[in-house]
Amino acid sequence: DVKVTQSSRYLVKRTGEKVFLECVQDMDHENMFWYRQDPGLGLRLIYFSYDVKMKEKGDIPEGYSVSREKKERFSLILESASTNQTSMYLCASRAGSSSYEQYFGPGTRLTVT
Amino acid sequence: AQSVTQPDIHITVSEGASLELRCNYSYGATPYLFWYVQSPGQGLQLLLKYFSGDTLVQGIKGFEAEFKRSQSSFNLRKPSVHWSDAAEYFCAVGPRWGQNFVFGPGTRLSVLP
Numbered sequence: 001d002v003k004v005t006q007s008s009r010y011l012v013k014r015t016g017e018k019v020f021l022e023c024v025q026d027m028d029h030e031n032m033f034w035y036r037q038d039p040g041l042g043l044r045l046i047y048f049s050y051d052v053k054m055k056e057k058g059d060i061p062e063g064y065s066v067s068r069e070k071k072e073r074f075s076l077i078l079e080s081a082s083t084n085q086t087s088m089y090l091c092a093s094r095a096g097s098s099s100y101e102q103y104f105g106p107g108t109r110l111t112v113t
Numbered sequence: 114a115q116s117v118t119q120p121d122i123h124i125t126v127s128e129g130a131s132l133e134l135r136c137n138y139s140y141g142a143t144p145y146l147f148w149y150v151q152s153p154g155q156g157l158q159l160l161l162k163y164f165s166g167d168t169l170v171q172g173i174k175g176f177e178a179e180f181k182r183s184q185s186s187f188n189l190r191k192p193s194v195h196w197s198d199a200a201e202y203f204c205a206v207g208p209r210w211g212q213n214f215v216f217g218p219g220t221r222l223s224v225l226p
Contacts, residue, residue, distance in 0.1 A: 059213075
């Protein structure tokens with residue numbers, strides 16, 4: 001079974017802090033995604049990576065950056081956390097562009113105070 | 114613009130009753146369609162997907178969905194709901210070629226004993 005893990009289930013940070021959210025997948029998948037989940041809005045794509053060191057902006061990249069130095073790991077970075085970034089963050093991976101099934105991690109609930 | 118609507122924010126059914134969750138989409142081309150389920154505190158799990166062919170697709174956990182092109186709909190059904198089906202359900206649409214998916218806002222299902 002594909003396993004996608006996220007470094008923290010719950011995280012509390014202060015406004016202005018730099019925040020790192022880590023995601024690791026164990027199936028040698030090429031594509032990885034970061035989504036933000038808010039009530040009533042569903043999932044919105046922040047960034048995705050189609051290969052190591054390759055990334056593309058999603059629908060809501062402002063205030064976020066990403067890093068993918070190794071195939072199995074995709075990090076989401078909040079350079080200066082703000083209260084409007086309080087949300088659930090979901091990571092997903094997918095084998096490649098010809099495979100449409102995404103496998104999701106359990107999520108990180110981030111609270112910025 | 115691509116969009117997915119799920120008209121019902123919250124549905125409550127009795128255990129053993131039938132279920133239908135609605136999904137409508139707006140898309141410029143023939144999309145790939147998905148239903149995901151999210152149990153409390155968990156990531157999203159793929160229930161079923163439609164790419165082409167038979168418009169009635171079967172998924173896991175006894176769910177099925179029907180693609181109706183004329184109505185731009187992809188409704189999810191289950192003939193007899195179990196208490197363990199209580200969760201949030203997301204409809205999603207994606208392109209035949211590309212990376213971006215659009216998720217609906219979700220429908221929360223409660224099951225009465």
